[in-house]
Amino acid sequence: MPAPIDVDTDVLIVGAGPTGLYAAYYAGFRGLRVAVVDSLPALGGQITAMYPEKAILDVAGFPDIKGRELVAGLVAQAATAEPTYLLDRTAATFEEREDAVVVGLDDGTTVTAKAMIITAGIGKFAPRPLPAGTEWVGRGMEFFVPSFEPYAGKDVVVVGGGDSAFDWALHLMDVAGSVTLVHRRDAFRAHQRTVDQVRASRVEIITRAQVTVMRGNGTLEAVEITVDGQEPVELPAQAVVAALGFIADLGALQTWGLETAKRHVVVDSAMRTNRTRVFAAGDITEYPGKVRLIAVGFGEAATAVNNAAVVIDPAAHVFPGHSSEGP
Numbered sequence: 001m002p003a004p005i006d007v008d009t010d011v012l013i014v015g016a017g018p019t020g021l022y023a024a025y026y027a028g029f030r031g032l033r034v035a036v037v038d039s040l041p042a043l044g045g046q047i048t049a050m051y052p053e054k055a056i057l058d059v060a061g062f063p064d065i066k067g068r069e070l071v072a073g074l075v076a077q078a079a080t081a082e083p084t085y086l087l088d089r090t091a092a093t094f095e096e097r098e099d100a101v102v103v104g105l106d107d108g109t110t111v112t113a114k115a116m117i118i119t120a121g122i123g124k125f126a127p128r129p130l131p132a133g134t135e136w137v138g139r140g141m142e143f144f145v146p147s148f149e150p151y152a153g154k155d156v157v158v159v160g161g162g163d164s165a166f167d168w169a170l171h172l173m174d175v176a177g178s179v180t181l182v183h184r185r186d187a188f189r190a191h192q193r194t195v196d197q198v199r200a201s202r203v204e205i206i207t208r209a210q211v212t213v214m215r216g217n218g219t220l221e222a223v224e225i226t227v228d229g230q231e232p233v234e235l236p237a238q239a240v241v242a243a244l245g246f247i248a249d250l251g252a253l254q255t256w257g258l259e260t261a262k263r264h265v266v267v268d269s270a271m272r273t274n275r276t277r278v279f280a281a282g283d284i285t286e287y288p289g290k291v292r293l294i295a296v297g298f299g300e301a302a303t304a305v306n307n308a309a310v311v312i313d314p315a316a317h318v319f320p321g322h323s324s325e326g327p
Contacts, residue, residue: 012037
């Protein structure tokens, strides 16, 4: 972990996912100094960690863009603000003063900012474990698929019934020797369109089943699948992807005196929280009619920055003018 430092800035952004990166760009557009903190070691949040190769279809102006390409564009855009990145560190303590907020990070770093924008998505998240795979993590079993290349020609078992499980099964089909999707129920949580695509592919789907044993001599070679009411079945498998969802935790944010509702931060139409100098944007926010999409997060980020600018400088205007009108 990097050595602790003291950082003084105009805006502190907590969360380096798409919404946080766009907020960093927009803070620079408003002429504000910006620092970004994230508990992950890389920029991009859940996209980088979970589905960099997934096609994202609901970002304005891009009929189809891969997650890693979207993150790369956002990072390049944010670079115009010359942000200070504080990665692989977690925001731990919070103090609100009359003219600033002071946030302590878990490495001892202290950030003093005139305003803060929380863009932490679902908070700090950890994958739900697959009991049979405890000893195989990193030796054949993974929770994320950052690249498809390592799965080329392998027999892959994907465990889960949500969007990530079906997305990865669909994409791995083109590179793996075989793909089997195992889910403990007949019903799936994934988008029906993706379910239909997987059903129409060569992916084998086994429901009412669980992976109960993983075997191998040093490296993974096979899994045992137990289906309700039937004898266990052994399948060849050199790789298992456990896509069982995540345990989300707002962590220290819950101790900062912010109004929350069901693990989300409550904001008004200006993205203000109940703390004067604290704003929020993206999936972490809650308000009537909230829609959790990346596209919505971008708009909320601009709204948060523009309203934070007025808190930082009461002489400033909420609306900064259009970017096309600048030099």
